[in-house]
Amino acid sequence: MARRDQSEMAILGGLSMQPMTAYALREAIRDVLGHFWSESFGQIYPTLNALEEKGHVRRREGPRAGSSIFEITESGAARLHELLSEPITTTPPRNGLLLRLFFGRTLGEDRCRELIEEARADAERRLADYDALARTVTTQEADSPDLPYNLITIAAGRHGAQATIGWADEALALLPATKKATP
Amino acid sequence: MARRDQSEMAILGGLSMQPMTAYALREAIRDVLGHFWSESFGQIYPTLNALEEKGHVRRREGPRAGSSIFEITESGAARLHELLSEPITTTPPRNGLLLRLFFGRTLGEDRCRELIEEARADAERRLADYDALARTVTTQEADSPDLPYNLITIAAGRHGAQATIGWADEALALLPATKKATP
DNA sequence: CATCGCATGTAATGGGTTACATGATTGA
DNA sequence: TCAATCATGTAACCCATTACATGCGATG
Structure with missing residues (x-):
């Protein structure tokens, strides 16, 4: 295709x-x-x-x-x-966030933490959006035969956002702790 | 950028x-x-x-x-x-699987089920790969300061694959059941 | 001596975004 | 009447993949 x-x-x-x-x-x-x-x-x-x-x-x-x-x-x-x-065509992956994190030692740990936190916040926002959307669609298209298919795509977004949140928390824990002198 | x-x-x-x-x-x-x-x-x-x-x-x-x-x-x-x-540049999304599922009524429920099952199987495979990779990297780069960053990217893959599996199960349940005459 | 893997590069092609240019209609 | 929105379209540019063309060197 x-x-x-x-x-x-x-x-x-x-x-x-x-x-x-x-x-x-x-x-x-x-x-x-x-x-x-x-x-x-x-x-x-x-x-x-x-x-x-x-x-x-x-x-x-x-x-x-x-x-x-x-x-x-x-x-x-x-x-x-x-x-x-026709068969699904996939484009080669290009994830700018992960590329930066992979070279995180060069980028610096603080900036990495920021990037992950931003990604987490964004996922949190998207999660709320998907939940709201699912509710709207469910009532507004209650009788539509397209409803299940619509919900399936929304579910994909929701699961993706949840995965990002879970990943972010794990990633923050994996990040090497900056050593600071305790006062 | x-x-x-x-x-x-x-x-x-x-x-x-x-x-x-x-x-x-x-x-x-x-x-x-x-x-x-x-x-x-x-x-x-x-x-x-x-x-x-x-x-x-x-x-x-x-x-x-x-x-x-x-x-x-x-x-x-x-x-x-x-x-x-520099700020991360994101490319507009193009998910061929979700596009097909969104128009699932036109595509047909059986084909949708197949697509979802394929996606699930693929995610299952990727999940195993990530787990294996995480283990390899952890032992082989045990002392490398890059290890945590490497693990962070692997974790992203793992969470993504798990999300796909969870989504697929939910999606299959959402799919309208084909009515067949019971014998 | 043939084939496979290493190695370098270019050209065609495709696809897509962005910016630009233009104008109609509506509502404040 | 002025701005915002609806509406159409084109051209420049950019990026990236793919296919092609070429050749060395090791291994069987």
């Missing part, structure tokens, strides 16, 4: 929920898929044009002059299913 | 452990930092040349004709410290 197709998949997926403008699509991707996916305008507009040419989306008059609402076609739905079925 | 500098950081970091050839550097990055970092030849060779021009690394005769051993200079060490101190 060409990496390019990844954007196609997200865009067709978004439109499969409901027709919308490119702008709204970008917002939907940011707000709904934001914790595990992202698309920029620079990808969305060209990809939509390509999808239109292939007949996978149809363009209709938008809410204002010059704007368009895109809607997925049947061939688009088929294409989405096909894309979803 | 330009994204470009990320490769510089990893390369200088690698050479700060010990001087080596570009080829060995790539292997070291793959084998030692592999679970949270990666560099390809296409990055390593040009970056090393750039670093040499700036005087951050020095080139010496390698083990065979035409090969070079690179060694970090003092200015290189300073540069490394500077790079490590």
Whole structure:
């Protein structure tokens, strides 16, 4: 699966929920898929044009002059299913935090402690967000057949955040203690 | 921090452990930092040349004709410290597994279950790897001042893998049960 | 003498972000 | 009427992977 197709998949997926403008699509991707996916305008507009040419989306008059609402076609739905079925492409890992910590002796222990504490605080915030999101979604989409799938992705975020918190605590304990003269 | 500098950081970091050839550097990055970092030849060779021009690394005769051993200079060490101190740049998330699961109704429940089970099995494998790695490193680098930092990165992998396992179990339970006629 | 692992590099390609440029509509 | 938001699109740039091309040296 060409990496390019990844954007196609997200865009067709978004439109499969409901027709919308490119702008709204970008917002939907940011707000709904934001914790595990992202698309920029620079990808969305060209990809939509390509999808239109292939007949996978149809363009209709938008809410204002010059704007368009895109809607997925049947061939688009088929294409989405096909894309979803292809093997997952993973990108090589690049974790800037862990790289810095690995060279922690060069960076300095204090800075390492700070980095870990920041990561922990951030995870704590995300954890609260996921919990709130799970509650909102559960009530607002109570009857939607998409609810379980939505909850599964939220659960992934929650488990990830919890793992970060657990790791941070362990990491802080592993950090060599700075020796300070006791007064 | 330009994204470009990320490769510089990893390369200088690698050479700060010990001087080596570009080829060995790539292997070291793959084998030692592999679970949270990666560099390809296409990055390593040009970056090393750039670093040499700036005087951050020095080139010496390698083990065979035409090969070079690179060694970090003092200015290189300073540069490394500077790079490590810069704010962490994060790339926007793109999780192909979660994207597929989010559109799980389109993909189909059976395929979703398979994907989750694969992810779980993979995490299980990684977990075993991290545990083994932690043991090896603890004995082999028992006296190294880098040991705690090394263990911190391994712990991150372990916690991440455990989180995936926990998530997978929860996700499988969340999946809507396929209704089958009871015989 | 063939093959595998060490070793170096470049070029094509792909993909993606960011910044820029432009304009319509709405609400304060 | 002025700012903010909705809306569309392009171009520059950057980074990174991949594939390719090349050759030495040891081991069987």
